[in-house]
Amino acid sequence: MTEQKQERESWNYESLEEIIEAIRDQEHDYDTIGLQGPDGIKPKVIEYANRLREEGFETVIVGASTFGACGIADEKVKRMGADALIHIGHTRFLHPEKADMKDYDVYYLPYREDREIMPILEEHYEEIDKDEKIGLVGVTQYMDRAEEAREFLESKGYDVVEGTTGLRTTETGQVLGCDAGAAHNVSHKVDAFVFLGSGHFHPSQVSETGKKVYVVDPYQEHIWIEPPNSLxxxxxxxxxxxxxxxxxxxxxxxxxxxxxxxxxxxxxxxxxxxxxxxxxxxxxxxxxxxxxxxxxxxxxxxxxxxxxxxxxxxxxxxxxxxxxxxxxxxxxxxx
Ligand code: SF4
The missing domain is CATH 3.40.50.11860 (Diphthamide synthesis DPH1/DPH2 domain 3)
Incomplete structure (x- = not known):
């Protein structure tokens, strides 16, 4: 793993317990922690606040929902005396114009969807043309299973090219509504993309590469195709x-x-x-x-x-x- 990749990934955590451990290990001497999350996981935010309180931290919660780590509420929680912020739902966001996004301690806890995606890929993979070189991309909710998906496709004889991160993203193959760079960066090497996720919004961004996109959709429970240049x-x-x-x-x-x-x-x-x-x-x-x-x-x-x-x-x-x-x-x- 390159140093840059390691640095990018080290900002994202997979559980609150990992964050608590990091906060303690690094001896930051935090008293108050801010919490911020998207709609749909508000009960979880309260659960996390309770857990942090058990650990002796004061907490302050940002009321408004967040749509991405582009909107970290560091200034709001700082005003409330917080020493650090836990941003729930998204991976760390890199500013495309290189503005400083790390001038405050933010711990990112991306949301991973419980819904199974591997059984959909395993059942329907034959719909993906084996003669095509594949780029593997997807949304944050399923990127924790990207490696498993890659290994599965390779075991079935598919040629899956090495992925990259995008301009704003920190996980290999990860696509945001504003950044399909992970797809663009490898599009010259592939014939098609396999996308882990659902809905047309993100696959249509990937289709701007001029390549078709096989969408492994855990909601529709099958693989469907987003045509090239659908935007x-x-x-x-x-x-x-x-x-x-x-x-x-x-x-x-x-x-x-x-x-x-x-x-x-x-x-x-x-x-x-x-x-x-x-x-x-x-x-x-x-x-x-x-x-x-x-x-x-x-x-x-x-x-x-x-x-x-x-x-x-x-x-x-x-x-x-x-x-x-x-x-x-x-x-x-x-x-
Ligand atoms: S599309 Fe990009 S800028 Fe918009 S909310 Fe998502 S991460 Fe933020």
Whole structure:
């Protein structure tokens, strides 16, 4: 294991007991520990708080749900006197613009789904074409079984290429809604991907590599195929929004104050580009971004420089990704 890989993985723990041991071993002298988790495991958060209290720690819990480790609530718990934070649900998030994400002690306890995935792979693997070189990717909930899946596929004669981490991720093959880098990094070596997880959202990010994706789906209980480039329509819809508003004078750019969703370089690049086309640009910041907050400013189109996932289904206002601004270069714009 390379030093870099070891460093990346050492931030993630598999149980609260491991974290308690680390906190004690490292003699940090913590008194108060913050806890933060996603919806759906709130009873677990209380259970963890009780366990920490048994160990003599004071606890403070972040009330709002978390969608990713991009939103570590270090500042909130620090304000409450916490010495460290346990972020439940996700692996450590690396900032794509290299902003410092480790200036506070955060212990990551990723959520692993109890639902069995290996029996689905074992029962349906023959649907994966054996002549194809495979890249193995998936979501955090199942990455604890990625090695087992790889060994199984190899034992059945599949050629599974060595995986990598993405730009924001710490586990090999791990894909986030904002980062399919683990797939892109190996896409030139593979014919198709095997994806551990469910739903279309993450497989469609992987399909942007131009490769088909075999989804080993523990909810559907079979393997289905996400076709290559399945996000193409979505991108075309974004270009259409930019084209529709191309002559508007006022444009907004939205970013988040959440540490891992605050993309200042993206803001600067988008702002510069829009200004080069004579636009008046207004930059907005908010912790969690709601569509309704952006009504009433007299601005019809906003560039989302926060979590790319957030604005995807919004229809009242026109929100586009920074990438969609590319289309401006091909248009005649009224200055
Ligand atoms: S998709 Fe959004 S919520 Fe999920 S990790 Fe990325 S920035 Fe965070």
């Amino acid at each position: 193409e329509d979505e991108m075309q819809a974004e270009y259409a929004r930019v084209i529709k508003h191309k002559d508007k004078k006022k444009w907004g750019i939205v970013t988040s104050s959440k540490k891992g969703q605050n993309y200042m370089m993206a803001v600067e690049i988008a702002k510069e580009k829009l200004e080069s086309y004579g636009k008046d640009v207004y930059v907005f910041v908010e912790d969690r971004i709601f569509e309704s907050d952006y009504k009433g400013y007299g601005i019809d189109i906003y560039v989302n420089c926060a979590c790319p996932r957030m604005t995807k289904d919004w229809r009242d206002m026109a929100f586009v990704s920074p990438k969609a601004l590319e289309v401006l270069d091909e248009l005649e714009i009224e200055h």
